[in-house]
Amino acid sequence: MSDVLVIGAGPAGLHAASRALDAGAEVTVLDAHDLVGGQFWRHLPDDRAAADEAQLHHGWKSFQQLRVRLEEHPRCRVLTGTEVWAIEPEEHGAAARVHALSGPSGALRREEVLLTPERLVLATGAHDRVLPFPGWDLPGVFSAGAAQALAKAERVAVGERVLVAGAGPFLLATAASLIATGATVVGVHEAAGPSALCRGWLSRPWELASSARKLTELAAYVTGHLRHRIPYVAGSAVIAAEGNGRVESVRVTRLDRDWRPVARTERDIAVDAVAVSHGFTPRLELAIAAGCAITADRFVAVDARQATTVPGVYAAGELTGIGGMALSAVEGAIAGLEAAGGVIPRQLLAERARQRAFAIRLERAHGIRPGWTDWLCDDTTICRCEDVPFGALSLTEGATQSLRAAKLSTRAGLGSCQGRTCGRTVEEILRQSPGLLGTTTTDQRPIAAPVRLGEFARE
Amino acid sequence: MHVVIVGAGIVGAACARRLAADGHDVTIVDRGGAAGGTSASGEGNLLLSDKEPGAELELAQFSARLWGELPNALAGETGRVPAIEYDAKGGLVVALTDEGAHALGQFASGQSGAGVDARPITPGEARRYEPWLSDRVTGAVFYPQDAQVQPAAATLALLESATDGGARLLQGHEVLGPLLDSAGTLTGVRTSRGQVSADRVLIAAGPWSGAVAERLGVRLPVLPRRGMILVTTRMPRRILHKVYDADYVGAVTSDDADLQVSSVVESTAAGTVLIGSSRQRTGFDDTLQVVALRRIAARAIRLFPFLADVPMMRSYGGFRPYLPDHLPVIGADPRLPGLWHATGHEGAGIGLSLGTAELVADLMAGRQCTIDPAPFAPDRPSLAPHLEAEVA
Amino acid sequence: MVSRRMPPAADPTRPPSDVPITITLDGTPYTGTAGQTLAGVLLGAGRLSWRTSPGGASRGVFCGIGVCFDCIATVNDACDVRLCQRRAVDGDRVVSQGLDAPLPLRSAGTRPAHGVADV
Numbered sequence: 001m002s003d004v005l006v007i008g009a010g011p012a013g014l015h016a017a018s019r020a021l022d023a024g025a026e027v028t029v030l031d032a033h034d035l036v037g038g039q040f041w042r043h044l045p046d047d048r049a050a051a052d053e054a055q056l057h058h059g060w061k062s063f064q065q066l067r068v069r070l071e072e073h074p075r076c077r078v079l080t081g082t083e084v085w086a087i088e089p090e091e092h093g094a095a096a097r098v099h100a101l102s103g104p105s106g107a108l109r110r111e112e113v114l115l116t117p118e119r120l121v122l123a124t125g126a127h128d129r130v131l132p133f134p135g136w137d138l139p140g141v142f143s144a145g146a147a148q149a150l151a152k153a154e155r156v157a158v159g160e161r162v163l164v165a166g167a168g169p170f171l172l173a174t175a176a177s178l179i180a181t182g183a184t185v186v187g188v189h190e191a192a193g194p195s196a197l198c199r200g201w202l203s204r205p206w207e208l209a210s211s212a213r214k215l216t217e218l219a220a221y222v223t224g225h226l227r228h229r230i231p232y233v234a235g236s237a238v239i240a241a242e243g244n245g246r247v248e249s250v251r252v253t254r255l256d257r258d259w260r261p262v263a264r265t266e267r268d269i270a271v272d273a274v275a276v277s278h279g280f281t282p283r284l285e286l287a288i289a290a291g292c293a294i295t296a297d298r299f300v301a302v303d304a305r306q307a308t309t310v311p312g313v314y315a316a317g318e319l320t321g322i323g324g325m326a327l328s329a330v331e332g333a334i335a336g337l338e339a340a341g342g343v344i345p346r347q348l349l350a351e352r353a354r355q356r357a358f359a360i361r362l363e364r365a366h367g368i369r370p371g372w373t374d375w376l377c378d379d380t381t382i383c384r385c386e387d388v389p390f391g392a393l394s395l396t397e398g399a400t401q402s403l404r405a406a407k408l409s410t411r412a413g414l415g416s417c418q419g420r421t422c423g424r425t426v427e428e429i430l431r432q433s434p435g436l437l438g439t440t441t442t443d444q445r446p447i448a449a450p451v452r453l454g455e456f457a458r459e
Numbered sequence: 460m461h462v463v464i465v466g467a468g469i470v471g472a473a474c475a476r477r478l479a480a481d482g483h484d485v486t487i488v489d490r491g492g493a494a495g496g497t498s499a500s501g502e503g504n505l506l507l508s509d510k511e512p513g514a515e516l517e518l519a520q521f522s523a524r525l526w527g528e529l530p531n532a533l534a535g536e537t538g539r540v541p542a543i544e545y546d547a548k549g550g551l552v553v554a555l556t557d558e559g560a561h562a563l564g565q566f567a568s569g570q571s572g573a574g575v576d577a578r579p580i581t582p583g584e585a586r587r588y589e590p591w592l593s594d595r596v597t598g599a600v601f602y603p604q605d606a607q608v609q610p611a612a613a614t615l616a617l618l619e620s621a622t623d624g625g626a627r628l629l630q631g632h633e634v635l636g637p638l639l640d641s642a643g644t645l646t647g648v649r650t651s652r653g654q655v656s657a658d659r660v661l662i663a664a665g666p667w668s669g670a671v672a673e674r675l676g677v678r679l680p681v682l683p684r685r686g687m688i689l690v691t692t693r694m695p696r697r698i699l700h701k702v703y704d705a706d707y708v709g710a711v712t713s714d715d716a717d718l719q720v721s722s723v724v725e726s727t728a729a730g731t732v733l734i735g736s737s738r739q740r741t742g743f744d745d746t747l748q749v750v751a752l753r754r755i756a757a758r759a760i761r762l763f764p765f766l767a768d769v770p771m772m773r774s775y776g777g778f779r780p781y782l783p784d785h786l787p788v789i790g791a792d793p794r795l796p797g798l799w800h801a802t803g804h805e806g807a808g809i810g811l812s813l814g815t816a817e818l819v820a821d822l823m824a825g826r827q828c829t830i831d832p833a834p835f836a837p838d839r840p841s842l843a844p845h846l847e848a849e850v851a
Numbered sequence: 852m853v854s855r856r857m858p859p860a861a862d863p864t865r866p867p868s869d870v871p872i873t874i875t876l877d878g879t880p881y882t883g884t885a886g887q888t889l890a891g892v893l894l895g896a897g898r899l900s901w902r903t904s905p906g907g908a909s910r911g912v913f914c915g916i917g918v919c920f921d922c923i924a925t926v927n928d929a930c931d932v933r934l935c936q937r938r939a940v941d942g943d944r945v946v947s948q949g950l951d952a953p954l955p956l957r958s959a960g961t962r963p964a965h966g967v968a969d970v
Contacts, residue, residue, distance in 0.1 A: 047867075048866055050864035088746065099749055105932065105936035105938075106926060137910070137913075139899040139900035139910070142915065143913060143919075145914060145915055154888065156895045157857065158894070180863065182857050246899055381908075384913070384921060385905075386729070386905060387905050387906030400615055402495025402499065403495075404500075404611070405494035405611045409494075409615050416923060421919045437495075438491045438492060440495075447771060450770035451770060451771055453756040453766050453770075454766075454768060456752065457757040458754065459753075729905075769930070
């Protein structure tokens with residue numbers, strides 16, 4: 001009987017664990033958060049569970065079934081509140097050495113957990129990518145993921161008049177969550193223009209017919225929007241947030257097809273909060289530490305069976321490409337079965353192919369376009385941790401083309417979040433000028449989470 | 460004279476600045492970006508405290524004087540105040556055992572004889588220098604001449620001065636082979652993007668110097684020794700000097716391949732604390748080793764117990780170039796006319812870079828050197844047996 | 852006007868009634884309900900920011916999922932705790948961090964033996 005460790009208890013991880021159990025494995029599921037479900041099913045804790053919580057979620061029933069199955073299965077161990085801080089490649093039999101700490105987040109002394117599983121499924125998901133704009137560091141500007149998490153898991157609305165902006169269907173989900181939490185959504189501003197949306201979503205419509213679940217989810221959002229009369233503006237972005245000590249208004253503008261602001265189309269809208277997301281960045285640090293190859297478009301490279309380039313290590317979900325819950329679930333199922341030595345039914349492979357086609361549309365319609373940097377000013381904060389402005393990163397020809405040296409000399413990406421928030425943006429700016437050489441990226445973080453010296457020190 | 464410098468790290472940058480100032484036509488080539496290798500992976504130590512009397516200490520003393528003058532010199536050369544975070548904060552070396560205190564005292568007295576300002580102080584005095592220091596300290600020596608610099612920033616500032624002085628920087632140009640004339644003299648290098656002809660080729664490629672030398676046709680036994688450093692989150696400044704445990708003294712020149720750890724703890728201008736360091740001969744393997752981190756952390760907590768509650772947010776490692784006799788190699792290589800070396804500074808390259816550049820400039824000009832260059836010569840007796848196996 | 856928590860009575864998802872808990876931020880009490888994170892309690896009570904960035908700007912919650920570290924503060928003497936990830940416990944003492952972040956003084960023998968350094 002093989003033993004399988006699944007890191008990440010979102011849709012991909014939960015499905016991986018469940019299918020690995022089906023195939024007879026001993027399964028451990030581990031997640032840094034103290035509840036399973038990941039960001040997609042982020043929910044109220046048991047002592048505050050709402051009677052009608054399902055209305056905040058899609059696939060809530062199947063989540064509950066998965067969760068109960070894993071919690072009650074004799075071959076399954078669920079370790080929540082357990083944060084992996086380092087992974088070492090392992091040469092002798094195990095897939096990797098996984099160093100984790102278990103306990104309340106940020107507590108002084110958490111308990112050490114060392115795991116050396118035969119098989120490892122990485123399902124660490126993704127987080128919002130928010131493109132900076134002047135004023136994005138004012139209190140009251142949130143990532144859309146924050147607005148979602150606070151609505152679903154706290155029943156807190158980030159403001160009363162909230163504008164949702166960025167790119168992708170996640171904006172619709174965020175708006176829906178905000179409305180369900182009593183906020184007024186004053187508008188959803190999608191950066192992709194009508195033509196990109198048509199190209200992405202309306203070409204080859206027969207392909208979409210098979211992504212029924214996803215369409216139902218989207219349709220629910222759209223009808224919700226109609227009911228609440230929320231303006232949905234395509235080809236539009238927030239290019240500034242203003243206010244005295246907190247956001248009081250935002251400036252929106254029309255964008256051209258490359259996401260460049262169109263002159264003289266600005267208008268100001270009074271808000272008390274903004275929720276912004278321009279897509280998602282996969283959380284790659286553990287995969288990189290485990291030695292997995294990364295693709296040119298910065299996801300974990302996997303084969304048809306979700307196997308990475310490291311023997312015994314599999315990856316599933318947003319780590320391998322941004323495609324939403326349904327794709328994550330089927331990838332997780334395949335990875336879990338494969339890790340446990342099970343047989344993969346053809347329908348799973350077919351389902352994955354359908355969902356991947358959907359993911360391609362998503363990127364085609366909503367993918368970030370290069371013109372957005374035009375809305376930056378020299379004093380726009382890029383690195384929020386270290387307060388590094390755009391001007392400090394506009395390096396001239398002849399400046400160092402080493403990402404590492406550029407980071408060290410500007411301090412961009414060196415703060416507490418270790419470039420998770422600004423890293424891709426810093427790279428994009430430096431690639432424009434002076435250009436970057438070498439294979440180093442901001443995704444490399446051998447220390448995957450902060451850990452107090454006393455928690456791991458040993459003579 | 461046209462000089463090609465291979466490597467845009469701190470040694471290459473310092474040499475480029477100095478040679479450009481002498482009027483040479485300087486081209487720096489680097490296969491990657493400037494300051495992207497070893498110079499961006501260390502603490503930025505400018506130390507006398509860890510060196511025993513001898514040639515390396517002499518070079519360090521010479522360099523320390525130059526570092527003290529550098530901020531003003533760079534400001535004059537470039538018209539900008541360099542943000543290199545030079546800080547002559549002094550080093551405090553402490554022992555935590557009675558034997559350690561005794562050995563440290565003897566070591567320091569030898570250094571005093573060689574002109575190092577080494578001041579033995581009591582444990583109580585040490586805790587006045589460093590209020591958060593462990594109360595288990597048994598002995599301490601304060602070294603006012605130890606200093607610190609932000610090594611990547613310093614490298615870039617030296618390069619900027621060099622290019623302002625006429626040097627040319629070619630990033631992304633990897634040296635593939637030599638250009639030779641009919642007499643076998645080196646006349647330049649062939650790179651991934653073309654050819655650069657030169658009267659002199661100076662290898663300053665740190666731990667990769669051996670590979671570059673091999674491509675040019677000679678053997679140079681420079682090996683990488685891996686060092687790892689932990690970085691904490693920002694905090695109010697609580698560590699005021701560079702603080703080491705006395706074990707550091709022995710680790711620098713040891714030939715032991717196994718993991719060695721000694722504690723080096725200091726605050727940076729940004730408010731983080733750097734904690735080093737381990738030394739290990741693992742080739743160019745850069746995988747994280749948790750066992751090394753554990754030991755570095757444990758040593759640091761012995762020195763500063765408050766660090767136990769402080770989060771580490773990042774760890775980085777780098778490769779320190781060393782030669783079998785643990786001295787840098789500086790000067791003309793008699794085996795291949797036109798070839799010069801400035802490499803092999805192990806963990807001390809940041810500190811020794813400025814003195815190295817002076818030696819290179821003086822040797823190339825045929826001037827009298829400020830300190831004796833013979834111990835660093837490529838044909839020195841201690842290195843000779845290791846050079847015998849010619850590659851080309 | 853501000854961020855706020857939906858009152859259970861008005862909440863269509865029908866959560867249970869509140870079990871009030873009180874935490875302090877720099878000595879000021881904030882009341883939330885059991886099961887919230889520290890960030891949730893603060894935002895739910897209309898408090899948007901608490902940390903000061905190195906450049907002097909105000910920071911509160913940004914990503915809400917433990918990624919951005921904007922919301923870190925010292926909790927019960929442990930520095931750099933992500934408030935969006937930490938479940939609130941009645942009586943938790945949160946102290947904001949900034950340029951003069953408070954020191955964790957828990958470990959024995961770590962207090963300065965003397966006053967200010969004399970060098």
